[in-house]
Amino acid sequence: MAAGQQGAIMGFVHRRRRGAELFLLVLALAVGVGAYAAVGIGVEGEVPVDLLGYGGWLAGLVVAAHVVIRFVAPYADPVLLPVVAALNGLGLAVIHRLDLADGTTFARQQLTWMTLGVLLFVGTLVVLRDHRVLTRFTYTSGLAAIVLLLLPLVPGLGKTINGARIWIGVGPFSFQPGEVAKVLLVVAFAGYLVLHRDALALAGRRLLVVDLPRGRDLGPILAMWLISLGILVFQRDLGSSLLFFGLFLVMLYVATERPGWLVVGSTLFLGGALVAWRLFGHVRTRVDIWLDPFAYYGEGTSDQSYQLVESLFGMGWGGLLGRGFGEGSPDRIPYAESDFIVGAIGEELGLTGVIAVLLLYGLIVERALRAALISRDGFGKLVATGLASVFALQVFVVVGGVTRLIPLTGLTTPFLSYGGSSLVANWVIIALVLRISDLARRPAPSVGDTAGDADADAETTQVVRLS
Amino acid sequence: MSELTLFLIRVAYLAILWIFVLSAISVIRSDMFGARVPEAARGTTEPRGRAAKRKGKNKPPAKRRGSPTHVIVTEGSNVGERAELDQAPILIGRGTDAAIRLDDDYVSTRHARIAASGDQWFVEDLGSTNGTYIGSVRITQPTTVTLGTQVRIGKTILELRK
Numbered sequence: 001m002a003a004g005q006q007g008a009i010m011g012f013v014h015r016r017r018r019g020a021e022l023f024l025l026v027l028a029l030a031v032g033v034g035a036y037a038a039v040g041i042g043v044e045g046e047v048p049v050d051l052l053g054y055g056g057w058l059a060g061l062v063v064a065a066h067v068v069i070r071f072v073a074p075y076a077d078p079v080l081l082p083v084v085a086a087l088n089g090l091g092l093a094v095i096h097r098l099d100l101a102d103g104t105t106f107a108r109q110q111l112t113w114m115t116l117g118v119l120l121f122v123g124t125l126v127v128l129r130d131h132r133v134l135t136r137f138t139y140t141s142g143l144a145a146i147v148l149l150l151l152p153l154v155p156g157l158g159k160t161i162n163g164a165r166i167w168i169g170v171g172p173f174s175f176q177p178g179e180v181a182k183v184l185l186v187v188a189f190a191g192y193l194v195l196h197r198d199a200l201a202l203a204g205r206r207l208l209v210v211d212l213p214r215g216r217d218l219g220p221i222l223a224m225w226l227i228s229l230g231i232l233v234f235q236r237d238l239g240s241s242l243l244f245f246g247l248f249l250v251m252l253y254v255a256t257e258r259p260g261w262l263v264v265g266s267t268l269f270l271g272g273a274l275v276a277w278r279l280f281g282h283v284r285t286r287v288d289i290w291l292d293p294f295a296y297y298g299e300g301t302s303d304q305s306y307q308l309v310e311s312l313f314g315m316g317w318g319g320l321l322g323r324g325f326g327e328g329s330p331d332r333i334p335y336a337e338s339d340f341i342v343g344a345i346g347e348e349l350g351l352t353g354v355i356a357v358l359l360l361y362g363l364i365v366e367r368a369l370r371a372a373l374i375s376r377d378g379f380g381k382l383v384a385t386g387l388a389s390v391f392a393l394q395v396f397v398v399v400g401g402v403t404r405l406i407p408l409t410g411l412t413t414p415f416l417s418y419g420g421s422s423l424v425a426n427w428v429i430i431a432l433v434l435r436i437s438d439l440a441r442r443p444a445p446s447v448g449d450t451a452g453d454a455d456a457d458a459e460t461t462q463v464v465r466l467s
Numbered sequence: 468m469s470e471l472t473l474f475l476i477r478v479a480y481l482a483i484l485w486i487f488v489l490s491a492i493s494v495i496r497s498d499m500f501g502a503r504v505p506e507a508a509r510g511t512t513e514p515r516g517r518a519a520k521r522k523g524k525n526k527p528p529a530k531r532r533g534s535p536t537h538v539i540v541t542e543g544s545n546v547g548e549r550a551e552l553d554q555a556p557i558l559i560g561r562g563t564d565a566a567i568r569l570d571d572d573y574v575s576t577r578h579a580r581i582a583a584s585g586d587q588w589f590v591e592d593l594g595s596t597n598g599t600y601i602g603s604v605r606i607t608q609p610t611t612v613t614l615g616t617q618v619r620i621g622k623t624i625l626e627l628r629k
Contacts, residue, residue, distance in 0.1 A: 020494045027487045038480050042473065078498070079491050086487055198605070324477035349481065356484045363491055378607065 014441035017078035018070050024082035025066055029059055032089015035325070039097040042326025057111070058089060061118045068122045072129070073438035077367050080437075083360050084415060084430050088114055088423070090357070091416035093325075094337075094344055101331035106418045113420035117427035124431035131435050135379050138191030142224045145184035148177035149231045164410065165235045178232070178240050179412075179425035182247075182390060183432070185228060189248065190382035192221045193255035197378070201256040213256075236282065239411035243393050245269060250389040255382060290407035307334045311343030311402055315354075322350030337418040339410050342402045357416070361395045364388075364430075371437035380436045387429050535588065535614050535627035538567065538581055543623030545569050552627070556582035559620060560593075573597050573621030581612070581627075588612050588627060597621055 033055040040048035048054070062085045069076055092114070096107035128134070134141075151168050152158035159167040159174055167174045193200070200213045225248045232241040249265035276283045289296055289305040293312065296305035310333045318328060330336045330344035337344075346354045368388035372381045394411055401408035412422040538557060539549040550557050550566045557566040562576035569578075575595040582589055591609040592599040599606050600619040612618060618625045 014498070017494070017498060020497075024487070024491055024494060027483075027490055030483050031487050034480055034483050038476055041476060079494055082487075083491055090484075321477060321481065324473050325480075327473065327477075349484070352481050353484060356481075356488050359488050360491075363488075363495070367495075 014075060014443075016074050018066075018074065021069070021078035021081060022066060024079065025062055025085060028082040028086035028089065029055070029062060031086040032058055032093065035090050035093030036096060038325045039093050039100070042324055043097060043100045044326075058085075058092075061115060065118055065121055068125055069434065072125050073434055075441040076434040076438035077371060077441070079363060080367050080430055080434055083363050083367075084427075087357070087360055087415040090345075091341065091413075091418075094330075094341055094348075094416070095418050097325055097348070098331055098337045098344065101329070104337075106337050109420070110418050110423070113423045114427075116420070117424045120424055121427040121431045124428055125435060128432075128435055130439065131380055131383060131432065132377060134187050134383070135191045135194070138188055138195075139220075141184040141191075142188035145181040145188060146224070146227050146231070148181040148184070149228050151177050152235060153231075164237050166232075166237045166240070173420070176419070176421035178237065179421040181228065182240075182243070183387075183425055183429055185224075185244065186247065186251075186383060186386035186390065188224060189221060189251045190379055190386055193251060194378040194382055196221075197255040200252075201258060233276075237410075238283070238286070239397055239409035242397055242409060243390065243411065245272075246393045247386060247390055250393075251382060251386050254385050286407045286409070290404060293404065307340065308402075308404065308408060310334075311336075311340050311346075312404065314343050314347035315403070318347040318350045320351050322346070322348050322353055324348060338412060339398065339417065340402055341413050341416045341418075342399050345416075358395070358399065361391065361414070365392045367437070368433045371433055371440055375436055375440040380440065384433055384436045387433055390429070534586070535629055537628055538625055539628050540567065540569070541617070541624050541626050543569065543571055543621070545571070545623065549628075552581075552583075552588070555588075556580050559625070560595075567625070569621065569623050571621040571623050574623065578620055579618075582609075584609075590618050595620075 033051070036054055037047055037051055040046060040051065062081075065081060065085075069081065092107055092110055095110055099105060099107050152165050154168075157168050158165055159169045161167050161174070166176055166178055168177060169175075196217050199217045203214055203217065225244070229241055229244055232244065245265075249261060253259070253261045253265075277287055278284075285304060289308060293305040293309050296302055297309040314328060314330055314333060317323065322328070325348050328344075328347040330347045333340045333343050342354060342357070345357060349356075365388045368384050368391065372384035372388065375381045375384060391414060394414055397406070397409055398411045398413050400406040401411075412419045414426045415423065535552055537549050537551050540546055545567075548567055548569075554566060558577060558580045559565055559567045559569065559574075560576050560578040561569055561571065561574045565577065573596075575593075575597070577593045578595040579590055579592050579599045582591065588611070589609040590599060590601070590606065590612050592606055601610055601612070601616060612627055614627050614629065616627065
């Protein structure tokens, strides 16, 4: 938040770029519908009969979102919606391809969830005209997040699927409240930190590398975070615990500008990971599988790494250009449509496809961080940074796990994986980021501005140290 | 479906995917370098006298009896330095383009500005390092200042005067 940077940014106004967004959306639709057509040709040998209906539905959703942005957020970032639409379209096609192999109907359900996601996206943009309103709900959203995380533990409501009790069942639907809690926690952390960041950064005692803040400053947020982390560990949801831990650390670091937090956080993480490895059997299994997957694969072994090894085989077989849709056998990987969708993409689209997907995620994170940089209020900065880090961490944890860079922990790949709660929550996240970037890029409504030469005033400003 | 057709479809699809990625990047690129400089800011390259040009756009409130006419430094190393309010908006900072230029190490290059809205005067922090204070409160948004309100910037205190 240096003064010089602020001056440079105030020198120009951002253009609306809605035309560029529409152009990118057409390309994004080509990615989504093209994948669907390629799946039809590859698997069944003909262009799918419902291509027009499917493409029309997808185009309708995306264009509706675009029109709403034109009206309620005209200055919003032009790249985010097309990137998200392309990822979602590609995900739908890959899930459809797995459906054709397995005889399931996940793609149809995913399309329903996507429709709901776009509706909520539109709703968020229409209702939330200024993200700063959310500062009023700092503690409310923190409490709501904890309640949501506790819901799966309620008898009769909670469901245990694959060893993790993180689901609630409502009628025929099952929902993962943790995904929504993620967004609420970002809002709660940001609302709290933006008020207390000076106290957190400057008041307190110095201990080794970090200025420890006073208990009354850090207490509420620490409690909020420890409770949610405790619940997740209790529910054996490793991936989400990792995500929440990283999110808290990043937001604390960004708010206080104290790098010491990263050192403390990493130490805590390593210590915690070591303790978890010693205490919990399922953690140790994950680490063993990560270190030597082939020792747990095939006949005569426990076959616990079957999923990971099949995915590795798939990616190896896919090579540089992939097998092509319909030519690989990603259906050999259990749960290929959710956690291991990157493995399925790696097999049929190859390294070229996976790199494109990772770049698209990179673009989402970059645009969210850019919105944080140019945002004029601290709360918007923190929310956008938090949402960007949620995205980055989630993609890193799941893709790192699938490619055997880090031990595997179950998380969904945003927008690609089959999973309603995750998809809906991610569409809301994108709506929030778009709202922040809209307010940030809108020309300042205030009086006049102060653009000018930057190099003449290169002297640095001293920082007041109150301690 | 022949092997060749499938291969062509495969390559064509990857091409579409990458065309999309590259166009998204090129939109970001043009967004970075292609931002339009507004008319008002274009005239500010010459060091002084731009306040006169701005006048039409940001008319300071009509003079009335009892309304402040200038802002003056009351404490700090630049005591007595002043700027007339009819040149609003007034930029305060250590930079050469500031209307009130302060030799204070705790002041940022473009620290704050004083501007009018309606017939009220506002002080707005421009993302300074050490903040702008009214009394002991650090301001986070444009805040009204009246006659005699002490605005603290670094080690300097400014006031609106008649």
